[in-house]
Amino acid sequence: MPLPEIVARATGLASGAGGKALARLQHVRLPGVGQASVTDDPRTAARRWRVVTVLTDPEQLATTTPGPLAAFGARLEVRVTPAPGDRGAELAARFRGPVGEEEIGDLRAALRESKALVEVGEVLRVDPQPHGHRPNTPQGAALEGMTEAAPKEGVL
Amino acid sequence: MRAATWTGVNEVSVETVPDPQLLNDHDVIVKVGKTTSCGSDLHLIGGYIPFMRAGDVLGHEFMGEVVEVGRGVRDRKVGDRVVVNSFIACGNCWYCKQELYSLCDNGNPNPGITEGLWGQSPGGCFGYSHAVGGFAGSHAEFVRVPYADVGSFVIPEEVSDLRALFASDAVATGWMGAELAGTKPGDTVAVWGAGGVGQMAARAAMLLGAEKVVVIDRLPERLAQVREHVGAEVIDYSTTDVLAELREWTGGRGPDVCIEAVGMEAHSTGAAGVYDQVKQQLRLQTDRPTAAREAIMACRKGGSVFVLGVFAAAVDKFPLGALMNKGLTLRGAQVHGQRFMPRILEHMSRGELVTEHLATHVMPLEQAPRGYQLFKDKEDGCVRAVFEP
Numbered sequence: 001m002p003l004p005e006i007v008a009r010a011t012g013l014a015s016g017a018g019g020k021a022l023a024r025l026q027h028v029r030l031p032g033v034g035q036a037s038v039t040d041d042p043r044t045a046a047r048r049w050r051v052v053t054v055l056t057d058p059e060q061l062a063t064t065t066p067g068p069l070a071a072f073g074a075r076l077e078v079r080v081t082p083a084p085g086d087r088g089a090e091l092a093a094r095f096r097g098p099v100g101e102e103e104i105g106d107l108r109a110a111l112r113e114s115k116a117l118v119e120v121g122e123v124l125r126v127d128p129q130p131h132g133h134r135p136n137t138p139q140g141a142a143l144e145g146m147t148e149a150a151p152k153e154g155v156l
Numbered sequence: 157m158r159a160a161t162w163t164g165v166n167e168v169s170v171e172t173v174p175d176p177q178l179l180n181d182h183d184v185i186v187k188v189g190k191t192t193s194c195g196s197d198l199h200l201i202g203g204y205i206p207f208m209r210a211g212d213v214l215g216h217e218f219m220g221e222v223v224e225v226g227r228g229v230r231d232r233k234v235g236d237r238v239v240v241n242s243f244i245a246c247g248n249c250w251y252c253k254q255e256l257y258s259l260c261d262n263g264n265p266n267p268g269i270t271e272g273l274w275g276q277s278p279g280g281c282f283g284y285s286h287a288v289g290g291f292a293g294s295h296a297e298f299v300r301v302p303y304a305d306v307g308s309f310v311i312p313e314e315v316s317d318l319r320a321l322f323a324s325d326a327v328a329t330g331w332m333g334a335e336l337a338g339t340k341p342g343d344t345v346a347v348w349g350a351g352g353v354g355q356m357a358a359r360a361a362m363l364l365g366a367e368k369v370v371v372i373d374r375l376p377e378r379l380a381q382v383r384e385h386v387g388a389e390v391i392d393y394s395t396t397d398v399l400a401e402l403r404e405w406t407g408g409r410g411p412d413v414c415i416e417a418v419g420m421e422a423h424s425t426g427a428a429g430v431y432d433q434v435k436q437q438l439r440l441q442t443d444r445p446t447a448a449r450e451a452i453m454a455c456r457k458g459g460s461v462f463v464l465g466v467f468a469a470a471v472d473k474f475p476l477g478a479l480m481n482k483g484l485t486l487r488g489a490q491v492h493g494q495r496f497m498p499r500i501l502e503h504m505s506r507g508e509l510v511t512e513h514l515a516t517h518v519m520p521l522e523q524a525p526r527g528y529q530l531f532k533d534k535e536d537g538c539v540r541a542v543f544e545p
Contacts, residue, residue, distance in 0.1 A: 115261065119248045122181055124180060124244075124246075125179040126179070126290050126291060127179075129290060129291065130175065132161035132169065132213070134209060135210055147266055150268035151265060154272065
């Protein structure tokens with residue numbers, strides 16, 4: 001196989017691996033590593049409420065489900081409760097039925113977007129950003145895979 | 157436009173890149189006037205923070221002129237001469253309302269990376285890797301500034317570009333360390349590191365009323381700057397036993413406030429320095445915490461230690477026993493600059509905070525690779541290399 005093709009294949013694999021590595025990180029029990037679920041079995045983890053605290057009036061938030069969460073329709077349970085200490089509202093959501101990691105990732109992103117829309121009025125964008133030449137390397141592709149997955153990953 | 161980019165470990169280039177665009181309603185575009193290297197850039201450039209993609213635009217400490225304004229921006233207009241804080245914060249979340257701006261919930265579009273690393277995500281930062289947002293940096297002709305009403309500040313007429321530049325990060329970070337460590341009149345304060353941030357932490361401590369302030373470093377030109385421009389005392393750690401000197405200097409008590417302004421690539425003398433270097437190079441620890449350890453050991457009982465230097469993850473031989481048994485308060489943060497910059501600009505306009513001396517090397521942006529080399533190797537007395545696009 002010619003070298004460029006080998007590099008291209010390695011780069012493609014690395015991009016996927018970067019995203020997966022980030023997803024795995026949230027489930028590895030290592031000191032100093034943030035974890036979404038460590039000892040939960042996947043079914044229990046999938047049933048957990050995913051929660052963000054939004055600095056807004058809880059009663060107002062309870063009357064209007066933010067667009068990114070509303071888009072899931074009846075598949076989602078949504079709960080709004082007052083946060084202690086004038087911290088606003090705890091906006092929680094979970095799927096009614098069994099789901100996989102991908103759907104949970106979509107829910108994480110939707111909760112973060114909902115919070116930003118309520119608090120700021122818009123979701124912060126980062127692309128496109130000015131950048132110089134990006135050589136096609138496996139390390140670069142792994143980081144791009146990781147960055148692409150980052151809005152949907154984390155401890156939420 | 158032209159921009160200085162990271163192109164690989166210990167490689168900086170100047171390339172032609174696309175101009176930035178307004179992406180959100182609260183954005184402005186700033187034509188960069190001056191943008192400076194910062195010690196924390198060296199961690200990125202050296203590959204210690206492995207979330208840089210080749211081609212990323214560097215730089216997070218800058219000033220310039222507003223040339224384009226998003227439709228949601230209320231307080232900035234085209235033509236404003238502004239200095240911009242290095243951290244990106246929305247101004248509306250609970251953390252911003254507590255004036256903990258670098259902890260903003262809505263400033264980092266890539267929270268999955270930092271939540272994995274640290275359990276929670278801080279805000280975003282210009283030119284400081286994809287872990288904190290992947291925002292293009294300021295070592296360029298133009299830069300997009302999100303949440304511009306919150307993070308940019310109009311520079312008073314009487315403050316020069318070069319003085320205002322350092323309000324962006326070095327002064328704001330130093331001020332934060334001195335203030336949030338609880339410095340009060342009559343205190344003794346020790347600062348580790350005589351770079352821009354360390355010098356400004358010392359100056360802030362003096363303005364907050366500290367009675368005695370000392371800065372610890374090994375580079376003679378930086379120690380000379382501390383004496384001449386900051387007015388603090390100095391300790392050269394390469395020739396002096398720091399802990400013994402500090403005990404003698406404080407009547408045996410230890411400093412009330414200890415500020416670490418060194419970060420993850422601390423140098424040190426003796427076996428401890430070799431130990432940390434070896435462990436870091438073998439990736440058995442991510443950071444070299446020499447100054448942080450020393451600050452904890454030096455601090456008086458019940459005193460306060462503030463970590464301003466940038467650390468990535470885990471360190472070894474951390475003196476938790478000393479921290480607990482001496483009843484210390486340990487605190488750290490990336491810069492909550494929006495909280496301190498108005499006050500800093502006032503001090504600058506009154507001539508109480510001077511920073512021009514930090515800019516030892518001012519050069520065109522095209523010379524950024526050379527500037528970083530000088531800065532990294534501390535050649536020719538370089539304290540900060542400042543670039544003019």
